[in-house]
Amino acid sequence: MNDVLLIAVFALVGAAGAGLAGAVVLRLVRHRSVAVSLAVVAAVTVTAMLAGTLAVAQAMFLSAHDLWVVTVVVAMAALVSMATALVLGRWVVARSRALTRAARDFGEGGGFCAPAGTATAELAALTRELASTSARLDASRRRERALEASRRELVAWISHDLRTPLAGLRAMAEALEDGMAADPGRYHRQIRTEVDRLTGMVTDLFELSRIHAGALTLSPSRMSVYDLVGDALSGADPLAREHGVRLVGEDVAAVPVEVDGKEMTRVLANLLVNAIRHTPADGTVAVAAERREGAVVV
Structure with a gap:
């Protein structure tokens, strides 16, 4: 049991040294491509395994033959790991560059067109967000x-x-x-x-x-549509007489509404003035108001 504990301690010390060196390298290359970071991670993994093995061998827990066998196995694992990391890194970089080009076109005023092909979950989420932003813009x-x-x-x-x-x-x-x-x-x-x-x-x-x-403030109060329309008709009556137009407001129901009386009167007056100006002489401008589907329609 003591031998196993010692082997674990020596292996941990060797692997920790490799991991510390890998952390320093990752910090130095943090501004480089993600493919470089993936390659460093793969190299650190294999190096930590080899460093732990060498530490155990130096403590005479492994024979020279066993050390050689383990070194060859680790070397083969390193080759496979590095190749896998490089392939994965190139794929991520290619997808990122395609997304960058699409974002550049989007920034220059064109619509966002998502790159074809599969992507990682993070890049896919970024693609969806850019597409949503493009639609809103x-x-x-x-x-x-x-x-x-x-x-x-x-x-x-x-x-x-x-x-x-x-x-x-x-x-x-x-x-x-x-x-x-x-x-x-x-x-x-x-x-x-x-x-x-x-x-x-x-x-x-x-x-x-x-x-x-957005500086217009409204002060709504409860009042009758009949009174609002009546005030607007009274104000527009001189203009209607001048143009020979007859104003009719007989079909206005006395239903209550919550509005700003001053601004709503202005709205109705503008509508009436426009109607009078576009109505030929001897014509009629009729105003009606009724409750319809929970609202008051004028």
């Missing part, structure tokens, strides 16, 4: 393109809407300046109306910027 790019198109369209609409009142203001100012206005008071009232209209458009743009910036 693609959806984000589509949303960004849609937002950019909406911004361009909004700028075009704003330019068109601003051009008309500005041209009218310029014409009325020139008429007043040249003394060609038959009724200056009417011109002054019209200028004030156009200025109020421009002020409303600027206010809407400011509110839109607050919405996009």
Whole structure:
């Protein structure tokens, strides 16, 4: 029993020395390819076995013939281990390089295309994560393109809407300046109306910027849809009369909702103004509100 214990101690000391040397080598090559690390691990394993054997032999627990036999066996195991480590390392490196190329293409704006072939569990998990990230980024790019198109369209609409009142203001100012206005008071009232209209458009743009910036705070309260629609109809009635459009709000149910009254009134007013402007003279703009599937539909 004492001999077995001594053999174990000598073998442990020899193997520990080889393991310590292997740890130092692994630290030195930690920035190199994974194939090098795998080769070092295989070499450390075989070297630890050989070092333990040599330590036991030096303590005279093995004969020269037995030591030679064990050395030959360890050498053959070393050859097989090193070959296996190199093959495995080259396969992992090749898969990693393919994944790197796919990630590079993905980073340059293209979609992520997972490399063909099998991979280790870690590389497969990384591939799935990159594919998921690519899908999210693609959806984000589509949303960004849609937002950019909406911004361009909004700028075009704003330019068109601003051009008309500005041209009218310029014409009325020139008429007043040249003394060609038959009724200056009417011109002054019209200028004030156009200025109020421009002020409303600027206010809407400011509110839109607050919405996009996430700075718009809402204060919902319980109120009736009937009252909201009634206020919006009252506010849009002068514009409807000017365009010869009839407003109808008879089919509005008195159902309660939780909304911000000020902002919802603005929404309804904008919808009514757009409807009035796109409705021919002698036309009708009808508003209805009812409860449908747990919600209130206007």
